[in-house]
Amino acid sequence: xxLHELDARVSVCRACPRxxxxxxxxxxxxxxxxxxxxxWGRPIPGWGADEPRILIAGLAPAANGGNRTGRVFTGDRSxxxxxxxxxxxxxxxxxxxxxxxxxxxLIGTRxxxxxxxxxxxxxxxxxxxxxxxxxxxxELELVLPTTKAIVCLGKFGFDALLTALAxxxxxxPKPRPKFGHAAEYLIKTPHGDLTVLASFxxxxxxxxxxxxTEPMLDQVLTRAKTLAGL
Ligand code: SF4
Numbered sequence: 220x221x222l223h224e225l226d227a228r229v230s231v232c233r234a235c236p237r238x239x240x241x242x243x244x245x246x247x248x249x250x251x252x253x254x255x256x257x258x259w260g261r262p263i264p265g266w267g268a269d270e271p272r273i274l275i276a277g278l279a280p281a282a283n284g285g286n287r288t289g290r291v292f293t294g295d296r297s298x299x300x301x302x303x304x305x306x307x308x309x310x311x312x313x314x315x316x317x318x319x320x321x322x323x324x325l326i327g328t329r330x331x332x333x334x335x336x337x338x339x340x341x342x343x344x345x346x347x348x349x350x351x352x353x354x355x356x357x358e359l360e361l362v363l364p365t366t367k368a369i370v371c372l373g374k375f376g377f378d379a380l381l382t383a384l385a386x387x388x389x390x391x392p393k394p395r396p397k398f399g400h401a402a403e404y405l406i407k408t409p410h411g412d413l414t415v416l417a418s419f420x421x422x423x424x425x426x427x428x429x430x431x432t433e434p435m436l437d438q439v440l441t442r443a444k445t446l447a448g449l
Contacts, residue, residue: 373420
């Protein structure tokens with residue numbers, strides 16, 4: 220369907236020169252521990268259910284994670300942490316992610332990133348975010364009719380999602396909702412209400428310091444599951 224066509228079109232996008240150079244450089248030079256593996260090195264489409272009830276929304280793929288595996292939020296420590304939690308709460312069929320042929324499946328859930336190419340230092344510029352927004356907005360538009368809960372990972376991902384939802388004509392509360400772990404906001408869309416949930420990002424910076432613990436992430440994902448009726 221249209222979602223797959225969109226995936227195919229985004230996967231050849233070269234609109235951001237800095238990100239194109241970075242994603243391809245990393246794919247050629249490779250991290251030592253992955254030296255024997257192929258790298259995707261291109262934009263990362265959304266991944267998971269085609270008619271999701273839950274979306275997991277982040278900012279951008281990681282250079283040696285999604286940029287290597289071709290699946291967003293997999294192949295690095297943040298992804299490991301996230302998938303362990305998804306598995307514990309029953310939203311993934313296995314707790315680990317190795318590579319694109321590992322049989323991993325998400326249950327009623329789709330993962331998407333606001334910016335499709337891995338940025339240096341995990342930070343896209345505002346201009347890069349805006350350049351990628353049409354891809355993000357279109358994908359959101361296609362999956363919104365079935366979506367009941369959106370879990371945003373990190374403040375940048377949360378902000379990008381609210382911007383996209385506003386651009387799609389949904390009613391985002393004013394003043395704009397504040398980011399905080401386990402914060403939740405009801406958003407009115409033409410297809411009905413959905414809930415946006417915020418979570419601290421499962422980056423090593425947060426998980427090593429205990430700012431984000433396993434029960435904290437499980438709690439937000441369990442809440443999403445309940446809201447989605449899964
Ligand atoms: Fe294209 Fe988005 Fe990648 Fe920029 S970040 S090159 S707009 S897919």
